[in-house]
Amino acid sequence: MKKVLILLGVPGSGKGTQARILAEELGYVQISTGDLLRALDADPQGDPEDKKKLEDMRNGGLVSDDLIYKLAFAAIEKNLAQKKVVMLDGAIRTVEQAKAYQDFLLQRVSADEIVAVKFRISDEISYNRLAKRKVCGSCGDILPYSTENEKKTICEKCGGPLQVREDDNEATIRERIKKQGNAMLAPLVEFYEQKGILVSVNGEEKIDVVDREVKDKLGL
């Protein structure tokens, strides 16, 4: 039984959507550093020193490692202590981070309880998905682009307002793909491949098809 799922994929690869499905169906806990950073941004009581570090996020770059570890490690610690399976969604983006997380995780779970899942999509599809998706301002649900979804303004799950994410504008998306696209992901994928804990799914398929492949590869 796996205790930690490391979800790997370029922005818009669907890892957040799949994490939400596993959370709803199986009670796994999604730890999204992007969501934690946005929550910090919106929190008037957030540490001002930490908030300064969010500037990189607005530029499409990566936020400093110390802030990522501070937010993510606390969330992982808490949920593993409660015997929850955790899914790390976008929480690991460089080999340096991968090593730091691996050291942290191996003090809490064994190596065969960790699996990395790669969602394969091209940079071009990544761009199209990011440019056209909407996100709920209240519950964070992601509404993928479709002609039907384009007209919606209210979240069907919680009634919150559907919005375009601040960093889902053309210039920032281009930067994110340059800094966080497939070329940048490759060394990270290799890191987990060499450890023999990588599985890979076709992220270009429809949501339910990807869901099935994820579950098959994880033996769920």
Ligand code: AMP
């Ligand atoms: P996401 O919601 O996963 O697309 O993340 C939004 C933004 O948060 C990214 O574009 C980065 O600026 C920042 N971010 C999220 N996770 C990390 C991470 N593990 N390391 C560095 N920056 C991150």
